[in-house]
Amino acid sequence: MLPTPLDTLRRVFGFQSFRPLQEEIVNRLISGQDAFVLMPTGGGKSLCYQLPALQRKGLGIVVSPLISLMKDQVDALRTNGVRAAYYNSSLAQKEARQVLADLHAGRLDLLYIAPERLLSPGFLERLQGIDIALLAIDEAHCISQWGHDFRPEYTQLGSLRKSFPGTPLVALTATADDQTRQDILARLDLTRDDCFITSFDRPNIRYTVLEKHQPARQLMNFLGNRGNEAGIVYALSRKRVEEVAGRLCDAGLSAAPYHAGLSDSERQRVQDLFLRDDLQIVVATVAFGMGIDKSNVRFVVHYDLPKNIESYYQETGRAGRDGLPAEALLLFGYGDIALCRGLIEKGNNEQQNRIELHKLNAMAGFAEAQICRRRVLLGYFGESTTEACGNCDICLQPPETYDATEDARKALSCVYRVGQRFGAGHVIDVLRGARNDRIVRLGHDRLSTYGIGADVSRDAWGSLLRQLVHHGYLHLDVGNYSILRLTEKARPLLRGEEALWLAKPRIKVRTAKKASPRSAAGWSYDQGLFEALRALRKRLAERDQVPPFVVFSDATLAEMAARRPRDEEGLLSVNGVGQRKLESYGEDFLALLIDY
16 A cells, blocks of 8 residues: 555655645645646745655656756755656766666656756657656746746746646746746646645745945944854855955855856855855855755845845745744845846847846835835735734834935935936936036036035935835836936925925844744754754764755754654654654764753
8 A cells, every 4th residue: 555645744754744735736746637836945845746756656857957956955855765866967977877777777766857958859768668757847937038037948848748748747936926927837838727826925034124335344244143154145246246255254254255257166165065064154146046955044145136026035035944033134225226237238138128127126116115025025926915024124123214305305306407317326416516527518517406415425315216216206217227207296295295204224234133043943942952963963964975954954953952852753753854864863863862
């Protein structure tokens, strides 16, 4: 008699129960039906295809976009006793031949492969005589032109239907707005009945947005109370990545840069050090992190504005995958919008540029918002909530306000006087009375608004203009060099018929009570025992040449430290301890728990 999916979940993966929608998706695929799965990072997407692949006869094929993603997942599966492999360009000839031999001999449960390799005529021919249990397309947003990481090679995956008729297909992603979802469904010939969408909310992540003001100092202040916690700092350019990493190293922190300009071997070295907990902070471009399964990342910092909310959501989602408290800090400056726009406009596809500019505008709107961050974030993905989250900077410390009426009138009047044909930088120069060639050449030094705001700092004017855009008094034309134009709403304010109160700029992280990992995990435990378990995990991981989180997650160690099991049965009841891990690591962990 075959084990039930719940039996397999407990025996192989060590989890005592399913998460929301997992069981329904698993049973649907086992029965031979298709599914489209939209779950947040850390929500349990992988189990949705791994488990049915073990329950069904044959091989589960997983289409994955990145080599690092394949390696991490295969390492974790093998540690749980699953016969998994990946087939990609990182394999030496001998290793590749062994994978193909295992494939044809029926010695694999799951095979991870890149789309272009899978769709090559030779490989499709190989698979014709093999039982295929299911087809899983991971990071499915790559299929859609509306997706934030569109990849042309993914668009051909719809042809798998013809190559494997009757084989269940599941597409999975953590980030997709409504347009992206519809595109994925159409390209893969899926229907709305195939859709399973869980909440996008990651309540364990605290979101904070600060206006950029000496960002290097802001970053150091944030890192000041992080101890040895692992984290990622994202920046837009390679040069910025190198600069920030250098500053952190000079300050005595364990940090390294990661970007596409580095050699493959150096990028692999940095990634391996980070995964093994031998490197605290990776400073990276967006080249880093997609599919990285490291579960104990405690913070993500965006030194520059991401180009869209999907990227921001996915990148911040790399923190706190274990469900324990994590923090996401975004530093936002007005110049970031122009920088992002410049990067987007280098693209050759006019329609794609328009889509990306639309998404950039939405990202700026999130950064400028003065209401609960989580409400804005969830609202973008079509998930509405009327309640404040209580775990973002706006909820924890509501913004201070001031009477901005007079300064707002000056700013709006200046936008009008320069002909509503210039961006924020030029408007601020005129308000502050800057003396440069452009202003003199245009005659803007003779305007009535020239120099009327010289007593207000550049940063303060930038904050005020952003808020005037956010509140609807100005329109920011992102597609036309980010010029500012007055809206109808500005008229009564300019006429003196109404007053305006705005939020004071946030440029410092004010100390908020730091969430305790113990309270979020739901366990009260001895911190010393937890650290001793972490040290043991590190030694065993080095022995087995796998990242520590592959042995056990921090959440599993926290539960061990709280419950202190004394025998194998007790250890098996801890979430994350399956039969194979009990055999591999049980004796060592039980000895520590008993002797401590």
